[in-house]
Amino acid sequence: MYKFVLSFLLAMTWSMSLHANSIKGLLERIDPGCSSKFIIEQKPSDTDYFELDQKGDKVVIRGNNYVSIATGINWYLKYYAGIHLSWNGMTAKLPQVLPPVLKKERRETTMSYRYDFNYCTFSYTMAFWDWERWQKEIDWMALHGINLPLAITGADAVWFNVLKKLGYTKEEINQFIAGPAFQAWWLMNNLEGWGGPNPDSWYEQQEALQKKIIKRMREFGIEPVLPGYSGMVPHNAKSRLGLDVKDPGLWCAYNRPAFLLPTDSRFEEIASLYYEEMNKLYGKANYYSMDPFHEGGNTDGVDLQAAGQAIMKQMKNNNPNAKWVIMTWQANPRPQLIETLKKGDLLIVDLFSESRPQWGEPQSTWARKNGFGQHEWLYGMLLNFGGNVGLHGKMEHVINSFYKAKNYPVFGEKLNGVALTMEGSENNPVMYELLTELPWRNEKFDKDTWLDNYTLARYGKECDEIKQSWRILSNSIYNAPVASTQQGTHESVFCARPSLNVYQVSSWSEMSDYYDPEEVIKAARLMLSVADQFKGNNNFEYDLVDVVRQAIAEKGRLVLKAIKASGQAGENAAYQQLTKRFLDLILLQDELLSTRPEFKVGTWIEMARKKGFTQEEKDLYEWNARVQITTWGNRTASEQGGLRDYAHREWSGMLRDVYYERWKTFFDSGMDPKIDYYAMDEAWTKQTNPYSLSSSDECVEVVKKIFDIVFGD
Structure with missing residues (x-):
């Protein structure tokens, strides 16, 4: 009996140590050395909960299990330390002395x-x-x-x-x-x-x-x-x-x-x-x-x-x-x-x-x-x-x-x-x-x-312009109607199969106009007006590029409408000028997105090639990566099955080599409706040309330059 109890206690101790090490490991991956600034306590409860508390100069994170405790850590980092961990930024430098929890905060959930x-x-x-x-x-x-x-x-x-x-x-x-x-x-x-x-x-x-x-x-x-x-x-x-x-x-x-x-x-x-x-x-x-x-x-x-x-x-x-x-x-x-x-x-x-x-x-x-x-x-x-x-x-x-x-x-x-x-x-x-x-x-x-x-x-800090910008976004593009069944984002017309009447990119989008494009452009302008204050802030620079990207996509849609109108009016000079403007916008969008690895096709392709051990394997995985985001399937599945462009990506590299080439071919051909876009895309899927992985160290400056070209007076 004694041996059984001892074995049970040792097993429980090992299990608790294992999980405790998982929380310590989590903290150390966020910021090496920071685990010593926290006290982690596990206490049982009938419902999932976490508590934020203080003991001396250390922050206490308490919870009924380690997921609850980790949730508490994240809540503390966000709402006490001004640190937001996101997919593209899972590390942060914590303050030497953590902001104290002045009053114990407890949150629990019945959502199991x-x-x-x-x-x-x-x-x-x-x-x-x-x-x-x-x-x-x-x-x-x-x-x-x-x-x-x-x-x-x-x-x-x-x-x-x-x-x-x-x-x-x-x-x-x-x-x-x-x-x-x-x-x-x-x-x-x-x-x-x-x-x-x-x-x-x-x-x-x-x-x-x-x-x-x-x-x-x-x-x-x-x-x-x-x-x-x-x-x-x-x-x-x-x-x-x-x-x-x-x-x-x-x-x-x-x-x-x-x-x-x-x-x-x-x-x-x-x-x-x-x-x-x-x-x-x-x-x-x-x-x-x-x-x-x-x-x-x-x-x-x-x-x-x-x-x-x-x-x-x-x-x-x-x-x-x-x-x-x-x-x-x-x-x-x-x-x-x-x-x-x-x-x-x-x-x-x-x-x-x-x-x-x-x-x-x-x-x-x-x-x-x-x-x-x-x-x-x-x-x-x-x-x-x-x-x-x-x-x-x-x-x-x-x-x-x-x-x-x-x-x-x-x-x-x-x-x-x-x-x-x-x-x-x-x-x-x-x-x-x-x-x-x-x-x-x-x-x-x-x-x-x-x-x-x-x-x-x-x-990480207060800013009225940022608040105003996000308020605009939350009431426009992030405020799709309740009844909308739109399948995801309001797709960028740059990525569409060319037509003067094109509206959506993928077959089943169910898109409809539900916001004023000028609101997105206004929000982008507000963010850019304070960008110098946030240089080097990973979260801000990602959001800045993403919001400006959306603004340029909105501009492209507006220019395409003007192209159609000028063509219908027989204004050939205006038509030629506007088609050049549209193509230039695609290249400017490509340059903008080259400032962040999250928006580069090279990042996706490099991940694929890294999975291969031989040249043949690397090429197979790259082909998989390229096909998914263009044709998706073979010609029948792509064209008749409707899968083409379902997984389109408005990414640097693709804008230049796929979407720009489509639109340029369309305009140069006099809008020939018989262009075989599947053949164009398929040719790209079979290539193995390298794409840059490096991003600009001057993200804010590049965004400013491009925004001024696109929206400047």
């Missing part, structure tokens, strides 16, 4: 889950991340209270092992598993093989990377959501394995993987094999994500109730305590799939709550009359589609709609958290900061007051 990531995020943003970048992301998650992130890196290694045991050859497996930039849609049962075949080294490094990711998450007490088994099998599984499958049809001209019917005698065998291989590599999880029939998959002839029960049964066979996490999108999940599942076993992520909520909001175009029945759900903010660049949001509405949902009769009782469900991250930091704070603010709050505090934290 703070979820992160869309499947698409793993391709549009993370396709080529290494451990260094992932380490920063996990720190960001902990600091922002995330305790339930999707974790699909390395799922391809699991599938490789499963299919090998089912008798598939390596060549056959690589015809099924997608390439690095397209694995999100493969795992969502949308396509097979596109972007591959992958070299052996890809699976090896992704497996090793996922093991590091999972280990670090668990050190923080973050629960990873691993991809579970939903019935997906290769499209040829009927002929190859004799399985009873459903062909879900095409997705944007690609063959979808087949769906193994739950009545097939081998459903349990294959599901068990899948979980066995997943467990071997990454351990059992308490949460698994399965999204069968995503985005229009044909379910005719499928017993959806039986399918839901079979999927749940196999997950529970693997781990009786596990929960199934499923995302809403269009008709998914079908009510029959989930309505008979046991209360407490399913967690639903309402993917697009800010625009097309399905939780029961009666005004929504995708409303479900009965919501999600007995199942818990999370308020999700999708915000970004395709990783597109641009300011966008529903700032006021996100606040109002969250608290409306929280307090709504019946449906609100099942709301148990928030979810960041962006298709591409590393954009619009103000909106993600807002969403992650919602669970920790029990009462609805004033948007303008919050925004003033945000800018103070983000830039």
Whole structure:
């Protein structure tokens, strides 16, 4: 008995030390040596909470677990020390003596889950991340209270092992598993093989990377959501394995993987094999994500109730305590799939709550009359589609709609958290900061007051012009109408397929004019008027470039309208002058964005090439990176399937070599409607020319110069 108790105490001590070291490691990564300035205390509680307190000259961060403590650290840094950590700046120099907490502050939340990531995020943003970048992301998650992130890196290694045991050859497996930039849609049962075949080294490094990711998450007490088994099998599984499958049809001209019917005698065998291989590599999880029939998959002839029960049964066979996490999108999940599942076993992520909520909001175009029945759900903010660049949001509405949902009769009782469900991250930091704070603010709050505090934290000091600039932005481009179902940013016309009548870039944008472009230009001018005060401030310079970028994009749209008007009026001289002006704006935008690595195509391509060990591998990964952000797919999928430019990026390098060339060809040809833009884009995807990685040390001066050229009198 004594040995048992001693062993138990040693194990508990080791576990506490491990987690304590994770908090110390977090602080040391922010600012080496700063962990000694804090006292970290863990005290149990029935609800998640953090407290900020003071003992002598040290700041006390207290919480019930290490995610809560990390959230408290971030709250202190923002609202006491004037330090805002963001994706592109996860380090800071803390003051020698920390600002004291003069009165203990406590914040708690009844929102148990703070979820992160869309499947698409793993391709549009993370396709080529290494451990260094992932380490920063996990720190960001902990600091922002995330305790339930999707974790699909390395799922391809699991599938490789499963299919090998089912008798598939390596060549056959690589015809099924997608390439690095397209694995999100493969795992969502949308396509097979596109972007591959992958070299052996890809699976090896992704497996090793996922093991590091999972280990670090668990050190923080973050629960990873691993991809579970939903019935997906290769499209040829009927002929190859004799399985009873459903062909879900095409997705944007690609063959979808087949769906193994739950009545097939081998459903349990294959599901068990899948979980066995997943467990071997990454351990059992308490949460698994399965999204069968995503985005229009044909379910005719499928017993959806039986399918839901079979999927749940196999997950529970693997781990009786596990929960199934499923995302809403269009008709998914079908009510029959989930309505008979046991209360407490399913967690639903309402993917697009800010625009097309399905939780029961009666005004929504995708409303479900009965919501999600007995199942818990999370308020999700999708915000970004395709990783597109641009300011966008529903700032006021996100606040109002969250608290409306929280307090709504019946449906609100099942709301148990928030979810960041962006298709591409590393954009619009103000909106993600807002969403992650919602669970920790029990009462609805004033948007303008919050925004003033945000800018103070983000830039480190008060400035009336900055407040005014952000107030304008929050009431214009960050104030999309409540009823808007626009898919992300108001797209830059520079990135569009040329036409004098062009309005949106991607096929499904649903854009509409909802703000005055002059307001964005005014906000940019205000920021630039005080830019000298903030030289060298990483957050300010990023925002300055982004806001001025948006202003120049607005100017481009206005000039294009003038081009059309001059052409219709037969004013040839004005037409020639304006087309030159438009092309010059594209090049000026390219120069502006070259000042920051976040807006350079070279940064994206370099990440891709770094994943390769041989020249052939590097070229394959670069091709993946280039294709995703231009044609997306082959000619049929791109043109007929509508995927072209879905993931367009207003980036330096692309503006000059892709978008400028399109528009110049268009104008030089006399607006020939038969130009083969797919062929132009495809030629760019096959190149391996290097792009600069260096950025200007004189960011503010470059922005001033360009702004004066574009908007000067």
